[in-house]
Amino acid sequence: MDMDKLVSLCKRRGFLFQSSEIYGGLNGxxxxxxxxxxxxxxxxxxxxxxxxxxxxxxxxxPGAPEAFQMVGLDSTIIMHPQIWKCSGHxxxxxxxxxxxxxxxxxxxxxQVRGRWVAYQGKRVFVTTxxxxxxxxxxxxxxxxxxxGLRGKDAERLAWEGELVSLMTVADFAQVLGPDAxxxxxxxxxxxxxxxxKTYVGALxxxxxxxxxxxxxxxxxxxxxxxxxxxxRVSVPFGIAQVGKSFRNEITxxxxxxxxxxxxxxxxxxxxxxxxxxxxxRFWRDRRxxxxxxxxxxxxxxxxxxxxxxxxSHYSCGTADIExxxxxxxxxxxxxxxxxxxxxxxxxxxHMEGKLVRQGDSLVVxxxxxxKPRHKGSGKDLSYYDDVTRERYIPHVIEPSAGAxxxxxxxxxxAYQEDKVPDEHGNPRERVFLRxxxxxxPIKAAVFPLVKKxxxxxxxxxxYRDLKQQFNVYYDEKGAVGRRYARQDEVGTPxxxxxxxxxxxxxxxxxxxxxxxxxxxxxxxDCREELAKVLRGEQLAISS
RNA sequence: GCGGGUGUAGCUCAAUGGUAGAGCAAUAGCCUUCCAAGCUGAAGACGAGGGUUCGAUUCCCUUCACCCGCUCCA
Numbered sequence: 030m031d032m033d034k035l036v037s038l039c040k041r042r043g044f045l046f047q048s049s050e051i052y053g054g055l056n057g058x059x060x061x062x063x064x065x066x067x068x069x070x071x072x073x074x075x076x077x078x079x080x081x082x083x084x085x086x087x088x089x090x091p092g093a094p095e096a097f098q099m100v101g102l103d104s105t106i107i108m109h110p111q112i113w114k115c116s117g118h119x120x121x122x123x124x125x126x127x128x129x130x131x132x133x134x135x136x137x138x139x140q141v142r143g144r145w146v147a148y149q150g151k152r153v154f155v156t157t158x159x160x161x162x163x164x165x166x167x168x169x170x171x172x173x174x175x176x177g178l179r180g181k182d183a184e185r186l187a188w189e190g191e192l193v194s195l196m197t198v199a200d201f202a203q204v205l206g207p208d209a210x211x212x213x214x215x216x217x218x219x220x221x222x223x224x225x226k227t228y229v230g231a232l233x234x235x236x237x238x239x240x241x242x243x244x245x246x247x248x249x250x251x252x253x254x255x256x257x258x259x260x261r262v263s264v265p266f267g268i269a270q271v272g273k274s275f276r277n278e279i280t281x282x283x284x285x286x287x288x289x290x291x292x293x294x295x296x297x298x299x300x301x302x303x304x305x306x307x308x309x310r311f312w313r314d315r316r317x318x319x320x321x322x323x324x325x326x327x328x329x330x331x332x333x334x335x336x337x338x339x340x341s342h343y344s345c346g347t348a349d350i351e352x353x354x355x356x357x358x359x360x361x362x363x364x365x366x367x368x369x370x371x372x373x374x375x376x377x378x379h380m381e382g383k384l385v386r387q388g389d390s391l392v393v394x395x396x397x398x399x400k401p402r403h404k405g406s407g408k409d410l411s412y413y414d415d416v417t418r419e420r421y422i423p424h425v426i427e428p429s430a431g432a433x434x435x436x437x438x439x440x441x442x443a444y445q446e447d448k449v450p451d452e453h454g455n456p457r458e459r460v461f462l463r464x465x466x467x468x469x470p471i472k473a474a475v476f477p478l479v480k481k482x483x484x485x486x487x488x489x490x491x492y493r494d495l496k497q498q499f500n501v502y503y504d505e506k507g508a509v510g511r512r513y514a515r516q517d518e519v520g521t522p523x524x525x526x527x528x529x530x531x532x533x534x535x536x537x538x539x540x541x542x543x544x545x546x547x548x549x550x551x552x553x554d555c556r557e558e559l560a561k562v563l564r565g566e567q568l569a570i571s572s
Numbered sequence: 573g574c575g576g577g578u579g580u581a582g583c584u585c586a587a588u589g590g591u592a593g594a595g596c597a598a599u600a601g602c603c604u605u606c607c608a609a610g611c612u613g614a615a616g617a618c619g620a621g622g623g624u625u626c627g628a629u630u631c632c633c634u635u636c637a638c639c640c641g642c643u644c645c646a
Binding site for chain 2: 282481514
């Protein structure tokens with residue numbers, strides 16, 4: 030599939046627009062047009078319905094260890110800045126970077142290290158990105174090259190001390206960049222913040238500095254105790270949240286795939302530590318199935334378990350649900366959702382402070398004085414089980430999905446081209462979106478075959494009746510074939526046409542988007558028939 | 573952030589240092605009895621800013637956006 034055609038269709042029919050377009054656009058931001066808004070709403074509502082309001086609290090679904098509860102939450106985008114310090118985002122997302130004017134490469138200031146060396150009165154800080162013996166060898170090698178010496182002259186170089194961080198160096202004119210041939214090519218360190226910074230309060234002083242959330246998850250963790258204390262849930266249970274998140278991506282690209290403002294659909298599922306591997310597998314499979322059920326059924330969708338090396342320091346299992354987007358190189362997949370086993374990392378972080386791995390356990394990271402690097406809330410977020418009389422910190426399974434990415438994947442998967450016969454029976458190119466009926470922005474279109482003989486009046490009555498239950502669209506302009514084509518292009522599953530026989534026998538035709546099949550339905554049965562078709566029940570073909 | 577490429581109507585494409593043109597789409601109407609037909613009407617563009625010039629869509633500079641590669645992506 031040609032991505033350009035989809036992008037063009039999205040703009041032409043009002044699914045997606047570039048943000049601030051009349052001012053030249055803004056990189057990494059996208060607006061949803063009238064139809065895109067409906068589509069994305071449907072994606073989010075399907076998720077909410079399937080995960081939360083439609084979930085049966087009383088019985089264990091297939092693959093689940095036991096029955097569980099699901100509740101919702103809507104937390105704020107701006108939260109206490111300490112949350113991001115304890116969660117680890119502040120340290121991970123907040124770096125100083127240096128650029129090399131010569132090699133055009135960029136490095137993290139804290140990851141470049143090097144050694145001071147002197148030769149014939151010249152003193153240079155030779156850098157490397159490697160540590161340990163490798164770094165020592167590399168700096169030795171590069172110093173020889175810089176001064177035009179051979180290996181046997183190595184002892185003529187006067188080294189000063191061990192490998193140290195670039196952060197200890199003030200004058201960059203004497204620094205030889207990791208990929209440079211001459212010293213002095215590195216820029217001053219520049220602050221690089223992947224979180225959007227803002228200021229709370231009318232005075233924009235640093236004491237009011239805060240961040241737009243880079244994920245919705247933390248809002249759930251910090252409300253864990255509130256939810257437990259207020260909503261009669263007991264472990265195991267999940268808290269779901271849908272909402273905007275913000276990341277200052279360095280290279281937003283690939284349509285809406287990597288946007289700076291995006292929407293997430295996240296669940297934090299709290300369970301007993303001994304049961305957590307079973308719950309992890311349940312959620313991994315459940316979430317994969319959700320995409321399949323809504324139409325991403327082909328080989329372009331896959332479930333991929335992370336390798337051990339790929340796991341975050343706190344995770345004991347992570348899987349990605351990925352889709353082979355058409356804009357990616359063949360064989361590459363883009364992440365739609367990550368399902369992570371996060372252990373007790375998050376709740377403990379917000380109790381004790383930012384955690385780091387030490388051997389097999391997580392401990393509070395400390396500063397030079399032995400105090401916590403980022404202090405936690407100090408609140409007890411453990412859970413007391415009334416039945417077993419056990420107190421513990423629940424483990425967390427986190428299925429974290431991107432609403433915009435899912436929407437984009439559904440669009441890509443739905444895009445179809447085929448040939449249908451025109452009025453003379455000659456094949457004509459057709460573009461249509463084979464969207465799942467639950468996702469389709471418009472559920473049905475109602476047409477009078479021609480704009481006379483009382484057909485519009487009948488069609489309008491059907492339209493008004495259906496409108497009470499479904500998002501339907503009325504159109505009486507031009508040839509009916511054109512109207513069909515327009516609806517196909519935006520994925521409307523059914524077109525209902527009032528024709529000659531309608532006026533005498535009270536039936537109308539239903540036309541199926543994918544097969545072009547038509548069958549007759551009584552006017553008074555339209556609502557029920559449409560509901561049936563949208564539920565995916567067998568089409569009642571009678572003509 | 574770097575390098576290369578591209579910016580003309582919703583889309584596809586013209587032309588031009590001196591009034592920017594077409595096809596398709598969209599739109600209003602006529603016609604039309606099942607898959608973008610036809611006729612008529614009206615509407616619609618040089619990404620933005622600056623410079624050179626009597627005059628710039630065209631030449632120059634800057635900027636913004638998009639595409640490709642690098643970099644980045646807890």
